[in-house]
Amino acid sequence: MEIPVVRNILEANDRIAEQLKALFTQHKILVLNLISSPGAGKTSLLERTLTDLKDEFTMAVIEGDCMTDNDARRVAATGAQAVQINTEGGCHLDSSMVLSALSSITLDGLDILFVENVGNLVCPVEFDVGEDAKIALLSVTEGDDKPEKYPLLFAESQVMLLNKVDLLPYVDFDVDVALRHAGRINKDIEMFQVSCRSGEGLDIWYDWLRKERSAKAQA
Amino acid sequence: MHEMSIATSLLNIIRQEMDKHGATKLISVKVVFGKLSNIVADSLDFAFEVLTKDTVLEGAKLEIEELPLTMRCCKCETEFSPELANAMFAPCPECGEEFGHTLLTGKELYLENIQAE
Structure with missing residues (x-):
């Protein structure tokens, strides 16, 4: 017999993601899914952000890595709540992993939750974890053709942060090429050039966080 | 990479659908995904083969259909289906506009039907 089905294969993931969204909305928590290649500076960005905005917001981080709790320890050193998920080889975080990590986080009074995904420009994009926005982080020590090579991430992200711009004099990265391609894939993407090392450009990122957080608080 | x-x-x-329809033997499955x-x-x-091995579902055939990328031009509304590898950067074939096209198909991932006994 033929059984017509037509069901989204990731429906189980999406269903939990919807529950997470409802929970985050109820608590008025802004949730951001941070996606990049390994080494682009996700943890450095978080260390900076958690330190610089410490007095303004209560923030927490869910860290996804194949192995080790190195990143959770770095993030916890800023005083923020941090939970490590080890995917043990898995290439992305999914909504059920985030749901179980929430049992270790105090949601009451939390303003912003960052989900630092496993370093990978492909798989994490497919799995909604209940976030308000995906943030793509790219660094100038990678190729300027990343938006062209991994278009789905840039198509789905609300913000692209270009990190390590203090190194631009030493690398062949063409900023215009990267920004143009990202803009072509996604006309609404906001692009900020930053250096988590020097602090350059981070103010614009912080203003974006303030704006999004206040929109979420009023939702 | 996340096919598993x-x-x-x-x-x-x-398994849910087979239970619902009282089927016990899986013959084939059709999956549709966008480019x-x-x-x-x-x-x-x-991944399908590995996960079904030594289970009652072993031996079922997996049919996979890839849907093309189709876009609608943001300027003249022409619908087009770029075939190139860098399809997301293709200009509108009608008016040449390069930016801001709407994606119509290409992100699908669903199970279409199951043949079972």
Whole structure:
């Protein structure tokens, strides 16, 4: 017999993601899914952000890595709540992993939750974890053709942060090429050039966080 | 790379549907995915084979259909289907506009039907 089905294969993931969204909305928590290649500076960005905005917001981080709790320890050193998920080889975080990590986080009074995904420009994009926005982080020590090579991430992200711009004099990265391609894939993407090392450009990122957080608080 | 997770979810849906319809033997499954969904058909096939081995679902055939990318021009509304590898950067064939086209198809990932006894 033929059984017509037509069901989204990731429906189980999406269903939990919807529950997470409802929970985050109820608590008025802004949730951001941070996606990049390994080494682009996700943890450095978080260390900076958690330190610089410490007095303004209560923030927490869910860290996804194949192995080790190195990143959770770095993030916890800023005083923020941090939970490590080890995917043990898995290439992305999914909504059920985030749901179980929430049992270790105090949601009451939390303003912003960052989900630092496993370093990978492909798989994490497919799995909604209940976030308000995906943030793509790219660094100038990678190729300027990343938006062209991994278009789905840039198509789905609300913000692209270009990190390590203090190194631009030493690398062949063409900023215009990267920004143009990202803009072509996604006309609404906001692009900020930053250096988590020097602090350059981070103010614009912080203003974006303030704006999004206040929109979420009023939702 | 995440085909194993996808195959796992797929098998959960198949088991539910078979139970619902009282089927016990799986013959074939048809999965549809869009060109942009980052699925590697061979890896999905491999994951499906590994996960069904030594189970009642072993031996079922996995049919995979890839849907093309289609876009609508933001300026003249022409619908077009770029065939190139860098399809997301293709200009509108009608008016040449390069930016801001709407994606119509290409992100799908669903189970279309199951043949079972």
